[in-house]
Amino acid sequence: MLLDHAAVTEALGVAIPESVTSVSAVTHDSRDVVPGGAFVxxxxxxxxxxxxxxxxMERGAALVIAERDVPGAPVAVVPDARRALARLAVEVTGRPSEKLTVYGITGTNGKTTSSYVLHAILSAAYGAEHTGLMTTAEIVVGAEREAAVRTTGEAPLVQGTLSRMVEAGVQHVVLETSSHGIHLDRVLGTRYAAALFTNLTRDHIDLHGTMEDYYLTKRKLFEWCKGPRLSNVDDGYGRRLAEEIPGTLTFGLAEGADYRIVNERVEGAGTTFELHTPSGALDLRTPLLGDYNVHNVAGASAIALEMGMDTDVLVRAVEAMGQVPGRFERVPAALERGLEVVVDYAHTDIGLEAVLDVAREVAGSRSANARVICVYGAAGDRDKAKRPLMGQVASRLADIGIITTDDAYSxxxxxxxxxxxTGADLSRTAIVLDRRKAIEHALAQAGPGDVVVVAGKGHERVQHLPDGDVEFHDATVVTEILVARG
Structure with a gap:
């Protein structure tokens, strides 16, 4: 969308050079600049x-937006370049969120799974061609799917994708909204029709500094949203959020929850539970396993119901949904060989604990002597305090732990x-730095009934190492090893 001089000035809130008559696009990456576009x-x-x-400038930028003057370039000096990028991205794409129903989902754990559950419900109700999804794992525009770069992309990507969705006839969009996305103004200017909070545990302290700042950042989503807001009352920060933001509804196991989980039980390869709603009780069955996934399904169901979803459609959609990439994802090649191998994105001690709890339950259902074998690690250039905690959790809940390399970065x-x-029981722990060899080591030890958990990378297809990035996808590697073994 072409913005004239006055529209650009209004979006930025500062004067721009008179020589700039219009702007046709905006980017923060000089490699993506198009003639007539703006570079932030x-x-x-x-x-x-x-x-x-x-x-x-060589690529034809009509305007440079910066926090200080740049001699020789047509510059608009702004107090905050990121906010300027977001505001201009919204305007140059035609304010796409105002033409869509956008559901925002935030929290530390469960964002992606809750997003997939809600997307499945919306697809069943309105048709897959009319629904969109932006998550850590992938971007879905109607029938088209593509890998995501990060949980919440930079503002031009977010607004550009929403604009593509409008053009494709999408009406309902689930937008996984990370604290990075909020803190770094990647979603600034997006109109949210509904919002969901899953939980808050220690993570991203390298960005936020304190848990209080982390929480306050997440809370902004509920401050922006004017429609239904659902918060997990079983989480301390979720209770606080419900108390601080008027009109917030709750879901969870606790007495008094607006959407209460009752009679949760594992049946076959799935989980069944009752969801007591303000309008009555629903019997829900999901192929997902684990208490935390029951919370994810309950939260997504609650927000759909608050937005007017038909209950029969919701019940069928929850039961029919497929696996979520990299979230307790069971590897088919292992199941075909009588093994249980699970790939999960768990990269914090809390996340790993939740996954291993479910793995123990699955192992127990297979055999009284079944073991849990866990391949795990910790990321580099991130919060170091959680590293020994990862070791503690793995040693407490897994019979065999194999510490390997996650994203080491630098x-x-x-x-x-x-x-x-330092936090692990070294008598039951091995260190195998090569991630493929670590997975091979785990599979070699696995016997009938055992459950192997490969944690940390989940859906991701690239491993970030000091010597550079390499392609690596846990589920694919597991499959390759099993096929090679015959």
């Missing part, structure tokens, strides 16, 4: 966008593994 020079974590102004993988090992 963001002071990044590793580099300053101002350093890339010459490349942007850190030494051996040093990370050693820090994780």
């Amino acid at each position: 020079a963001i002071p990044g974590f590793l580099a300053d966008g101002v350093d890339f102004v010459p490349q942007a 850190e030494d993988p051996q040093a990370i593994a050693d820090e994780v090992a």
